[in-house]
Amino acid sequence: MTPPAIPAARLLGAFDPGTPEWTAARSGLVVTATEAAAIVGLSPWRSPLSLWHDKAGTLPAEKVAPTAAMRWGTRLEPVIADAFAEAHPELHVHETGTWASLARDWQRATPDRIITPADGGPAALLEIKTSRYGDGWGEARTDQVPVTYRCQVVWQLDTLGLDLAHVVVLVAGQDYREYTITRDEGEAAFLRDRAAAFLDSIRAGNPPPIDGHPATYRTVQRLPGAVDDTVADIAPDVAETYRQALTDHRQAEDAKRAASAAVLSAMGTARRAEAAGRKVATRSTRNDGSTRALIPHPRLLTEDLAA
Incomplete structure (x- = not known):
């Protein structure tokens, strides 16, 4: 039409x-x-x-x-x-x-x-x-x-x-x-x-x-084009922001591993975890039955399970 x-x-x-x-x-x-x-x-x-x-x-x-x-x-x-x-x-x-x-x-x-x-x-x-x-x-x-x-x-x-x-x-x-x-x-x-x-x-x-x-x-990764073997003198505040972000990231990774371990421990031998009827995560396993990964449910980041 x-x-x-x-x-x-x-x-x-x-x-x-x-x-x-x-x-x-x-x-x-x-x-x-x-x-x-x-x-x-x-x-x-x-x-x-x-x-x-x-x-x-x-x-x-x-x-x-x-x-x-x-x-x-x-x-x-x-x-x-x-x-x-x-x-x-x-x-x-x-x-x-x-x-x-x-x-x-x-x-x-x-x-x-x-x-x-x-x-x-x-x-x-x-x-x-x-x-x-x-x-x-x-x-x-x-x-x-x-x-x-x-x-x-x-x-x-x-x-x-x-x-x-x-x-x-x-x-x-x-x-x-x-x-x-x-x-x-x-x-x-x-x-x-x-x-x-x-x-x-x-x-x-x-x-x-x-x-x-x-x-x-x-985008920034693609911007420089050919890289030459020189040293760039960047501003100290830019370097400090980078250093702090690396520290925060390492601490967040540690916290994530600890929380994942706590969920796996609470799951026992279960394949999936729920909290108050809401889906939390699924466990993927290797051939020997050990855990390969803990996969969070897609909606987990948008829900407050403690509410």
């Missing part, structure tokens, strides 16, 4: 991910929906510094192989879109492409689908996700989605000048949930302002500060 006209944006085209056209639509001094979350430090995959160097072209392009979760998410997207359409016969679901805001050509978005009511009315967006455990997703029929995806959706709504988005997630391959997000002008203005400042910093050659994001460290 042909996507409807959107008065506040223009359709650049429907491009397959990874093609030259797809890359060109999101390259240079433009900001896409997924990049907006990285700019404000809310992306688990990219940091402000890593994105800055990508946009500034100071590093060679790095090819990242899609993970199994990414591949299956792509495969399942049309299936989940069909499920949404079946649940909502009052709505038309349109495939779409990459859009640019008419007010700010550098503001780009590629929503998964556009929705129009069968009896007329304003268009809305449909964003489709998959999740292994449902971490960060609240009760269905609310707006409680992970903050990274909220940034993405708010950016998409602002780019296209729309007011409503439906977000659908399939958890663990069987738990279908729907959420709705309405455009918030305060959030949209915050993201726009930060994105504009980010692009200005690229033009000025001023990268963001170093932070603890894994993507920042990977």
Whole structure:
């Protein structure tokens, strides 16, 4: 079904991910929906510094192989879109492409689908996700989605000048949930302002500060290029911060080993551990029955078991 006209944006085209056209639509001094979350430090995959160097072209392009979760998410997207359409016969679901805001050509978005009511009315967006455990997703029929995806959706709504988005997630391959997000002008203005400042910093050659994001460290590792056999005289406070971090890390590792040993001891011969009905960890074993590793449950870090 042909996507409807959107008065506040223009359709650049429907491009397959990874093609030259797809890359060109999101390259240079433009900001896409997924990049907006990285700019404000809310992306688990990219940091402000890593994105800055990508946009500034100071590093060679790095090819990242899609993970199994990414591949299956792509495969399942049309299936989940069909499920949404079946649940909502009052709505038309349109495939779409990459859009640019008419007010700010550098503001780009590629929503998964556009929705129009069968009896007329304003268009809305449909964003489709998959999740292994449902971490960060609240009760269905609310707006409680992970903050990274909220940034993405708010950016998409602002780019296209729309007011409503439906977000659908399939958890663990069987738990279908729907959420709705309405455009918030305060959030949209915050993201726009930060994105504009980010692009200005690229033009000025001023990268963001170093932070603890894994993507920042990977970026800094790639920055120097050829290394020469010289000595750098760094500031004492930088060296002291490094020394203290190493000390803290060693103490944390000691504490982790002690806590893991305590859990294993409390488990006895059990394969799995729970506390007050909540999953804690699973033991993997060697052929002789000894413990190979204690694997924490994925939700353990988000729960207070002592509460």
